[in-house]
Amino acid sequence: MATQMRNDRGEGRDAWILAGIGQLATMDGDVNHGQGAGFRIAAADSLLIADGTIRAIGRAADLTARFPDATVRDAGGRLVTPGLVDAHTHLLYAGHRAYEVGLRAVGKTYLEILGEGGGILATVRATRAADDGEILAATRARLRHALATGTTTVEIKTGYDLTPEGELRLLRLIHQLRQEGPQRVVATFLGAHALPPEYAGNPRGFLQAIAAVHDALRGAADFVDIFCEPGVFELEEARVYLEDAKARGLKLKVHVDELHDAGGAALAAALGAATADHLAHTGAEGIRALAKAGTVAVLLPGTAGYLHQGAMANARAMLAAGVPVAIASDGNPGSSPTSSLSQVMPWAASWLRMTPEEVWVAVTRVGARAVGREGLGRLTVGGPADFVIWDTDDYRMPCYEYGHNFVRAVYIAGRRVAGS
Numbered sequence: 001m002a003t004q005m006r007n008d009r010g011e012g013r014d015a016w017i018l019a020g021i022g023q024l025a026t027m028d029g030d031v032n033h034g035q036g037a038g039f040r041i042a043a044a045d046s047l048l049i050a051d052g053t054i055r056a057i058g059r060a061a062d063l064t065a066r067f068p069d070a071t072v073r074d075a076g077g078r079l080v081t082p083g084l085v086d087a088h089t090h091l092l093y094a095g096h097r098a099y100e101v102g103l104r105a106v107g108k109t110y111l112e113i114l115g116e117g118g119g120i121l122a123t124v125r126a127t128r129a130a131d132d133g134e135i136l137a138a139t140r141a142r143l144r145h146a147l148a149t150g151t152t153t154v155e156i157k158t159g160y161d162l163t164p165e166g167e168l169r170l171l172r173l174i175h176q177l178r179q180e181g182p183q184r185v186v187a188t189f190l191g192a193h194a195l196p197p198e199y200a201g202n203p204r205g206f207l208q209a210i211a212a213v214h215d216a217l218r219g220a221a222d223f224v225d226i227f228c229e230p231g232v233f234e235l236e237e238a239r240v241y242l243e244d245a246k247a248r249g250l251k252l253k254v255h256v257d258e259l260h261d262a263g264g265a266a267l268a269a270a271l272g273a274a275t276a277d278h279l280a281h282t283g284a285e286g287i288r289a290l291a292k293a294g295t296v297a298v299l300l301p302g303t304a305g306y307l308h309q310g311a312m313a314n315a316r317a318m319l320a321a322g323v324p325v326a327i328a329s330d331g332n333p334g335s336s337p338t339s340s341l342s343q344v345m346p347w348a349a350s351w352l353r354m355t356p357e358e359v360w361v362a363v364t365r366v367g368a369r370a371v372g373r374e375g376l377g378r379l380t381v382g383g384p385a386d387f388v389i390w391d392t393d394d395y396r397m398p399c400y401e402y403g404h405n406f407v408r409a410v411y412i413a414g415r416r417v418a419g420s
C-alpha cells in the first residue's frame, strides 16, 4: 500500500517508488537529431510517483533516502517505457467481418468487396442495427485488449453509421468510453468514411449532409477526418469538406494515398492537417510537402500487410526528410482486425525498415503529438505517470518477436490498470 509522502515541499499524497528498472526508456531525447535520437535510456533506475505524475527520476538509493515513507515496488530489472499511444483506430463498431478472409483469399480486393456492399458497408449495417449497449460492450472488450497489450491512450473514430445523427450517436459513445476510462480516449469524427447506399452516385450531396453537423462538433470532436481515395472521396471533394471543417475551428486528420498516390499527402499539408494517415503510395512530392508543413505521418503497416496489396509507406524517405512518423494499429473490422498497437511494432521494424528506437518513438512520443496530447508518450518529471513494465530487459524484444505480449503491467496516472 502506498503511504503519505513526506518531502520538503509538502506536496503529494500516496507517493510510491518504482525501483529496480532495468532499462528506463524515457523517449525524451532530441528529435532534431532524427526520430531515433528521441529514444533515450535514462541512467536512472527508479521513478517517484505521486498524484498521477512523475515527481522524480533517479537512483533508488537517492529516492528512498529523500522519500523514506514512499512505498517501493520492484520492477525486477525489466524494461519500462511510456504507455503506448495508438493514434489511429476504428474500434467502435458492432459485429465482425471474418467472412471476408475467404473472399480475399480468392482474389477480391478491398475496393471490390466495398463496391459489392461489403466491407465498411457491412459494418455500417451491423452498427446501425445495434443498440448503444451492444456497441459499447464490444468496444470495451477491444479496449481491454488494447490496455493489456500496452496502449494507454487511444484515438477512436466514428464512421460506421454514415448518417449525420448516427455519427453523432457514435461520437457520444466514444465520449462515454472516455468517461469510463481507464484509457485516455481521443475522439475523431469520421462521418465521411464511405459513401452510404442512400447517396450512391452523389458523394457531394452526402458530404454536404455530413458537414451540416460540423458546428455541433466543436468541443465534442478532437479531430475531423475523411477517407480520401479515388473511388471513395476524390481529392477535390475532400478539400471542400475539410475546408469547411477547418473554417469552423476543427482540427484535421486525413486518410490518404492508401491505395493510390492521388496527391492526398500534399492536400493534408496544404490544409495544415495535424496528421496524414496511411500514405502507402505517397511519393517524393507528397513527402516534401509533409516535411515542410510539419504534418505527422501516421503509418499503418499492419493494414498494408493485412491487405497484402503490395505497397508499404516509404518510412525511410519520410524520416530522412524530417517528417515525424507515428505508427498506429488502424484497429478496424476489415483491413486491420486488431486492437493491439504493440503487436504491430515488429511490422513497423520489418516492413517499414524502421529501427527499434524509431519504432518506440513512433508509438509513444510521436503518437502523442499525432493526437494533440504532447505531454503524453514521454517519461519526464512533472509529466503524467502513464507507463508500461515489459517482461523483458531488452527494449528491442517487442520490435523483434511477434505474436507475444511482453506486457507485465500497465499504469495510467500512477495507478495500475492491467497486469501484475
Ligand SMILES: [Zn+2]
Pocket (backbone or CB within 6 Å): 088, 089, 090, 255, 330
Ligand atoms: Zn483508418
